Amino acid sequence: MMAMSLDGYVARKNHSLDWLNKQPTQNEDHGFFDFMDSVDALVMGSGSLKTVLGFCEWPYVKPVVVLSRSMTKQELPEHLRDKVEFSRASPQELWEVFSEAGYKRIYVDGGAVIRSFLNAGLVQDMKITMVPILLGGGIRIFGETACDVDLELVSAAPFPSGMVDLVYKLKAS
Amino acid sequence: MMAMSLDGYVARKNHSLDWLNKQPTQNEDHGFFDFMDSVDALVMGSGSLKTVLGFCEWPYVKPVVVLSRSMTKQELPEHLRDKVEFSRASPQELWEVFSEAGYKRIYVDGGAVIRSFLNAGLVQDMKITMVPILLGGGIRIFGETACDVDLELVSAAPFPSGMVDLVYKLKAS
Numbered sequence: 001m002m003a004m005s006l007d008g009y010v011a012r013k014n015h016s017l018d019w020l021n022k023q024p025t026q027n028e029d030h031g032f033f034d035f036m037d038s039v040d041a042l043v044m045g046s047g048s049l050k051t052v053l054g055f056c057e058w059p060y061v062k063p064v065v066v067l068s069r070s071m072t073k074q075e076l077p078e079h080l081r082d083k084v085e086f087s088r089a090s091p092q093e094l095w096e097v098f099s100e101a102g103y104k105r106i107y108v109d110g111g112a113v114i115r116s117f118l119n120a121g122l123v124q125d126m127k128i129t130m131v132p133i134l135l136g137g138g139i140r141i142f143g144e145t146a147c148d149v150d151l152e153l154v155s156a157a158p159f160p161s162g163m164v165d166l167v168y169k170l171k172a173s
Numbered sequence: 174m175m176a177m178s179l180d181g182y183v184a185r186k187n188h189s190l191d192w193l194n195k196q197p198t199q200n201e202d203h204g205f206f207d208f209m210d211s212v213d214a215l216v217m218g219s220g221s222l223k224t225v226l227g228f229c230e231w232p233y234v235k236p237v238v239v240l241s242r243s244m245t246k247q248e249l250p251e252h253l254r255d256k257v258e259f260s261r262a263s264p265q266e267l268w269e270v271f272s273e274a275g276y277k278r279i280y281v282d283g284g285a286v287i288r289s290f291l292n293a294g295l296v297q298d299m300k301i302t303m304v305p306i307l308l309g310g311g312i313r314i315f316g317e318t319a320c321d322v323d324l325e326l327v328s329a330a331p332f333p334s335g336m337v338d339l340v341y342k343l344k345a346s
Contacts, residue, residue, distance in 0.1 A: 006324065006339075136318030136319065145307060145310070148192060156331035
């Protein structure tokens, strides 16, 4: 579940999401809370974490794992230290840990993390909110992959703001 | 009017469109003929021309201008020499020539050409057919721009093949 500009960016180069705030999405339900209810945990990179730490409130109820080789809990505000774990595990290793913990559905956030889970074949479905803007630069959601990833469209829902929620399943390859 | 993979590519690195041919679009009307009826001429780059020259039939009825600094008419099959013009003009110069000829609506095709017309402020609307596939590499439709380009969603139409036709207007800046 990611908001993406029509030219494929999830954030500006400085991780800013200001371009999302200028969309007139008042009273639109893009399914954030339903979606969060449906997952057992979240995985994100340090870039996404930094963006979220800039929000007024911590938006997640579920456990969050941040993939980082350098960050430590000391860098977190105290009230988040029991909500966020840091890990250097590979997507496959992480998936095994999650499976042992009984986790079935993980939300994977952030360009680099999404790419590594895609490349490991560990993504089953994705929801993209297509935002009506060209940013002309920034952090991309998708990157170079060796093979085509064939998708099946589950639904396409336009909203008055001009955002379009696109839900895809990955086709078995 | 461009078909684009979800990760933002209009063709593979070698200009191939084979990934479009594997979409099950039988009997789907993505409005190609209506759209072509609505324009007075086409502008494309040499890359797009090479792709189109590989088709069994020349798909255009309207005049085509190819922006190229190096190609000449001698490189065209004889039956196309009166249908295609080469030009080194800038988007602004070309637009002035078209206006004098009474042309009102031009179809701009190909990544680099779209970018140059966007940067010149000469794009009014765009139709993107979002194809349910990640290519992981290729030729991008959108490139670096200095400023945000704010869009207004006109329509979003999903098709049984999983393609979604997205029509946008550029907001006045």
